[in-house]
Amino acid sequence: MRELIIPSRHAELERVLTFVEAYVADHELGDDMLDRLMLLGSEAATNAMEHGNQYDEAKAVRLKLWKEGDRVVMTVQDEGDGFVPEDEANNPLTPENLLEDHGRGLFLMREMATALEYEDDGRRVRMEFAV
Numbered sequence: 001m002r003e004l005i006i007p008s009r010h011a012e013l014e015r016v017l018t019f020v021e022a023y024v025a026d027h028e029l030g031d032d033m034l035d036r037l038m039l040l041g042s043e044a045a046t047n048a049m050e051h052g053n054q055y056d057e058a059k060a061v062r063l064k065l066w067k068e069g070d071r072v073v074m075t076v077q078d079e080g081d082g083f084v085p086e087d088e089a090n091n092p093l094t095p096e097n098l099l100e101d102h103g104r105g106l107f108l109m110r111e112m113a114t115a116l117e118y119e120d121d122g123r124r125v126r127m128e129f130a131v
Contacts, residue, residue, distance in 0.1 A: 001066035006045070008053035008061055008078075016045045016063060023065045029072065029131065036112050036129060037065070037074060043105035044076035044125050052078025052123060071114065072129045082121035 004019040006012040020041050024034040045061050053059035059079040066073055109116055113127040 001064055004063045005060050006063075007057045008049040008055050008059050009057050010046075010049065010055070012049075012061075013042055013045060016041050019063060020065070027067065027072075033072065033129060033131070037072070040109050040112060040127055041074060041076065043108060044074075044127070047105055047125075048076050048078035048080075051083070052080030054080065067131070068128070070131050072131060073126065074129070075119075075124055075126045077120065077124035080123060082123045083118075084122060 002019070002023055004015060006015055017038055020037045021034065024030075024037060029037075041063060045063060048061040049055055053061065062075075062077045064073075064075045109125065109127060114130045115126075115128040117126045118124070119126055
């Protein structure tokens, strides 16, 4: 298991990409997995910083990556108040949501991960990806 802990500062998102890139290279997971993990890792970390930690730099975002059998697991956790998954954003592809400036990250996570769960009262998102 690998872990990255970063402060809730937008400039730290580059470290997420470097972290994912190194993990994928070390485990020879290929370009498709790299693309999915980089996109969803950065989306989840952005959500954790913005919505969870309110960009409070004293609060950390924790990313973990590991393999579990034939899956890669990524968790992203914040130190915020959590959220109720039923409160997720609506489908960004519907006409009334096309011009909204939020909701696409959660949609992409649901669509691109093999499995998606919210843990710790919504403070941690767990995404699984079939290898």
